[in-house]
Amino acid sequence: MAWGRSARRDAAARGAAAALAAGLLALAGCASIPHGAGASPAAVNQRGPDGSTPLQWAVYGEDVAEVQRLIRAGADVSATNDYGATPMMLAAMTGNTAIIKLLLAAGASPESPNEEGQTALMLVARTGNVDAAKLLLRHGASVNARERFRGQTALMWAAARHHPQMMELLIDHGAEVNARSALYDYERHVTAEGRAKTEDTGGLTPLLFAARENCLACVDVLIAHHVDINLPDPDGYAPVTVAIMNANWDVAKRLILAGCDVNQWDIFGQGPLYAAIDVGDIASGGRGSNDPLNQATEHEIVHLLLERGANPNMQLFYRPKNRGFAGAGGLVSRGTTPLIRAAADGDVVVVKMLLASGADVHLYQADHETPVMAALSPQRGGGASEFRAVAVLRVLHAAGADVNVLSHVHPLKRTRGGTALEYATRLGWTRAMALLVMYGADVNAKDDDGLTALDYAMGRGYVPFLQTKHPPQWDLVKLLQGWGATVQLAKTPYWPPQGPPLGYAVYSPVIWPLGP
Amino acid sequence: MRRLSRRRFLRGGLEVLGAAASTGAALHTARATALGAPPQGAPGAAASISATDLIANDRGAMTLLTGGGCNVVAVRGPEGSLLVDGGLAASSGALLEAAAAATGNARVSTLIDTHWHPSQTGSNERVGREGGLIIAHEVTRLYLGRAALSSCYPGSYGPLPAVARPTKTTRDRDSLEFAGQHVDYVYLPAAHTDGDLYVHFPERNLLVAGGPVLGDTWPVLDIRNGAWVGGLVQAYETLASLARPDTRIVPANGPLVSGAEIARRRDIYQQLFKQLFVYFNKGFGADDVIAARPLKAYEAQLGDPARFLDGAYRSLFLAYVPD
Numbered sequence: 153m154a155w156g157r158s159a160r161r162d163a164a165a166r167g168a169a170a171a172l173a174a175g176l177l178a179l180a181g182c183a184s185i186p187h188g189a190g191a192s193p194a195a196v197n198q199r200g201p202d203g204s205t206p207l208q209w210a211v212y213g214e215d216v217a218e219v220q221r222l223i224r225a226g227a228d229v230s231a232t233n234d235y236g237a238t239p240m241m242l243a244a245m246t247g248n249t250a251i252i253k254l255l256l257a258a259g260a261s262p263e264s265p266n267e268e269g270q271t272a273l274m275l276v277a278r279t280g281n282v283d284a285a286k287l288l289l290r291h292g293a294s295v296n297a298r299e300r301f302r303g304q305t306a307l308m309w310a311a312a313r314h315h316p317q318m319m320e321l322l323i324d325h326g327a328e329v330n331a332r333s334a335l336y337d338y339e340r341h342v343t344a345e346g347r348a349k350t351e352d353t354g355g356l357t358p359l360l361f362a363a364r365e366n367c368l369a370c371v372d373v374l375i376a377h378h379v380d381i382n383l384p385d386p387d388g389y390a391p392v393t394v395a396i397m398n399a400n401w402d403v404a405k406r407l408i409l410a411g412c413d414v415n416q417w418d419i420f421g422q423g424p425l426y427a428a429i430d431v432g433d434i435a436s437g438g439r440g441s442n443d444p445l446n447q448a449t450e451h452e453i454v455h456l457l458l459e460r461g462a463n464p465n466m467q468l469f470y471r472p473k474n475r476g477f478a479g480a481g482g483l484v485s486r487g488t489t490p491l492i493r494a495a496a497d498g499d500v501v502v503v504k505m506l507l508a509s510g511a512d513v514h515l516y517q518a519d520h521e522t523p524v525m526a527a528l529s530p531q532r533g534g535g536a537s538e539f540r541a542v543a544v545l546r547v548l549h550a551a552g553a554d555v556n557v558l559s560h561v562h563p564l565k566r567t568r569g570g571t572a573l574e575y576a577t578r579l580g581w582t583r584a585m586a587l588l589v590m591y592g593a594d595v596n597a598k599d600d601d602g603l604t605a606l607d608y609a610m611g612r613g614y615v616p617f618l619q620t621k622h623p624p625q626w627d628l629v630k631l632l633q634g635w636g637a638t639v640q641l642a643k644t645p646y647w648p649p650q651g652p653p654l655g656y657a658v659y660s661p662v663i664w665p666l667g668p
Numbered sequence: 669m670r671r672l673s674r675r676r677f678l679r680g681g682l683e684v685l686g687a688a689a690s691t692g693a694a695l696h697t698a699r700a701t702a703l704g705a706p707p708q709g710a711p712g713a714a715a716s717i718s719a720t721d722l723i724a725n726d727r728g729a730m731t732l733l734t735g736g737g738c739n740v741v742a743v744r745g746p747e748g749s750l751l752v753d754g755g756l757a758a759s760s761g762a763l764l765e766a767a768a769a770a771t772g773n774a775r776v777s778t779l780i781d782t783h784w785h786p787s788q789t790g791s792n793e794r795v796g797r798e799g800g801l802i803i804a805h806e807v808t809r810l811y812l813g814r815a816a817l818s819s820c821y822p823g824s825y826g827p828l829p830a831v832a833r834p835t836k837t838t839r840d841r842d843s844l845e846f847a848g849q850h851v852d853y854v855y856l857p858a859a860h861t862d863g864d865l866y867v868h869f870p871e872r873n874l875l876v877a878g879g880p881v882l883g884d885t886w887p888v889l890d891i892r893n894g895a896w897v898g899g900l901v902q903a904y905e906t907l908a909s910l911a912r913p914d915t916r917i918v919p920a921n922g923p924l925v926s927g928a929e930i931a932r933r934r935d936i937y938q939q940l941f942k943q944l945f946v947y948f949n950k951g952f953g954a955d956d957v958i959a960a961r962p963l964k965a966y967e968a969q970l971g972d973p974a975r976f977l978d979g980a981y982r983s984l985f986l987a988y989v990p991d
């Protein structure tokens with residue numbers, strides 16, 4: 153799966169490799185082009201240091217007259233340089249119709265595949281030059297050829313590069329709209345440092361490319377040609393989810409309005425609704441927070457999804473693999489709901505929308521982290537301020553949220569759990585603390601470590617990786633004591649220094665029954 | 669240098685793992701041939717159901733029905749029978765006839781789906797139309813309301829008509845009194861799907877285990893839908909803690925299993941779980957794990973574990989996502 157703009161290795165990368173080859177050719181050969189009228193046939197095909205012939209140079213430089221002259225002088229139109237590039241491939245890269253025409257007339261293959269089966273039509277598809285593509289197709293170029301590196305077709309290249317007219321042409325010539333690129337079944341493993349690693353799995357369709365690349369016109373072309381709008385990638389990411397994960401709200405909107413399945417979850421249990429809230433992340437400057445490209449917004453998409461029956465209570469199976477431990481990933485575990493995710497953002501608008509659509513305020517994560525706790529987890533969930541968190545707390549309370557749930561130690565999240573009051577105390581958020589007490593929070597409740605909110609105010613809490621021990625915060629101590637806090641440990645427990653996570657061989661915390 | 673393994677096509681299973689995802693065309697055509705054809709279209713003539721008494725000297729009180737896609741337990745009741753699982757839709761007609769013949773109850777008053785797969789929920793529509801109560805995990809209800817993809821079958825299954833969806837759900841545990849006996853139904857998280865229930869008849873010393881247990885072979889993990897090997901281990905721990913050595917355990921398919929055997933399999937899976945982590949840390953792929961044959965000692969009894977190992981190992985990748 154490729155959700156991120158940073159991970160786009162498919163179509164674009166192959167183009168870059170070809171460009172690199174041509175670039176090297178440019179650097180290496182400038183001085184060696186034999187000019188002049190009297191060149192012999194041998195001189196015409198004389199190769200430079202990288203194996204390029206004068207014809208390749210002329211094609212690359214889009215010098216039509218020189219191409220014509222060299223062909224007339226007997227230049228080999230099928231010669232490959234040391235990078236496997238033929239004159240036709242170089243012409244296709246620039247999409248120069250006149251040169252392609254000359255080469256075809258001189259007998260060059262309209263396919264001209266390189267060693268990986270990448271054809272001239274694929275390269276032309278990337279340029280968007282429809283006339284050049286027509287020319288190749290007229291000469292018999294195969295429209296559904298696949299290169300062997302990623303199993304991609306010309307249509308995928310056009311979709312990935314925002315060329316809707318090119319897509320129309322290719323589809324009119326029989327391009328498969330539901331073709332899928334090669335599946336890469338990489339093994340995930342744990343490094344010596346103790347972290348699991350992952351790789352993209354590929355398996356993208358033209359629609360997934362277009363959704364990822366925010367090409368609304370491309371999506372329209374595919375919809376008009378009856379593409380399967382729900383066909384997911386191998387990890388189960390639906391096109392609408394891929395659009396959302398890239399904050400391509402306009403594409404997402406188009407797919408939703410076209411009737412896509414609004415509840416198709418991926419292999420991690422993430423549906424479009426969850427993804428929209430996760431990516432929206434407006435409070436923390438997430439990907440969706442500052443987007444000049446789209447008319448639609450996260451809130452509009454959330455609204456549309458809910459209106460069309462998206463289930464607000466779908467819980468994650470696991471933390472999605474595009475979410476590292478940092479940021480929201482640190483909050484997310486099995487059982488995370490859209491409501492929990494929205495609460496972590498301090499996004500009171502979305503919280504209200506979800507509740508109005510039947511979100512269950514009592515559902516918690518595998519370790520019993522509730523929406524209330526998520527609202528009090530800004531360092532993990534997003535950038536919610538106390539101001540925003542308090543607004544969310546009020547709404548959650550009005551919806552019947554229980555403020556006395558105890559969450560548990562979770563080794564994969566590297567959290568120690570606790571009560572909502574402890575969460576607020578650890579942040580020093582006094583207004584949130586006061587609100588929780590007003591809502592009936594037990595000020596003397598103990599967590600799995602036997603600590604109370606008062607202990608946290610005294611700086612006795614667990615010291616996470618890369619953090620330092622807190623000194624006592626006497627203002628918090630006084631507040632808590634004023635509310636009746638009396639229970640505390642006699643002295644600060646010893647917390648051994650923490651390194652990065654090791655010992656993945658635990659299973660019970662990952663699979664606790666989901667609540668309540 | 670990272671190793672790259674081809675997606676493995678496994679032998680001996682109901683279907684090919686990942687087939688739905690491997691090519692667009694495959695998924696596309698598979699959609700048209702989804703399992704669990706609508707009940708009205710398939711009278712179930714092909715199914716041949718066998719009935720076995722589960723309670724000696726009390727004919728029809730509790731009967732095991734096999735041959736309809738999964739093991740079905742029928743319990744005679746005062747106003748209709750209780751059914752645990754309903755087989756495939758194509759077998760539903762024959763199954764319900766067999767249940768009526770065995771219990772003497774003309775209708776099913778309560779149906780419990782141990783999970784949402786086609787081979788368990790094929791009688792939901794008939795039972796629902798006759799006003800029967802359908803009990804399931806909440807996740808099962810959600811899945812049956814839409815077209816669900818799975819690593820256990822090609823194409824998609826559902827949505828079932830509204831009348832076929834569960835009418836009473838739990839997220840954790842619940843119980844009912846039926847024909848004078850106590851029945852518990854309890855969640856087994858992330859075991860075979862993400863919505864598995866076991867059904868316990870403590871007074872009968874009988875436990876219907878559902879999807880996590882197959883009588884004579886390795887279980888299947890629907891890793892597309894939240895199953896993972898840690899959940900499977902925990903399911904066996906739960907079942908083994910409930911069962912006495914002589915408890916009879918009804919698996920999703922295959923012959924009954926004793927409590928003692930469940931405890932033995934729990935030990936196998938606990939051991940395997942630890943071993944999979946050794947492989948994980950060595951950078952093994954699923955193919956390497958299968959080639960290493962960690963379950964060699966049990967292959968004679970339970971058959972080729974390749975497909976099970978593939979799912980179990982891949983599920984680790986999902987649960988332990990990168991930092």
Ligand SMILES: [Zn+2]
Nearest residue numbers: 783785860879
């Ligand atoms: Zn099943």
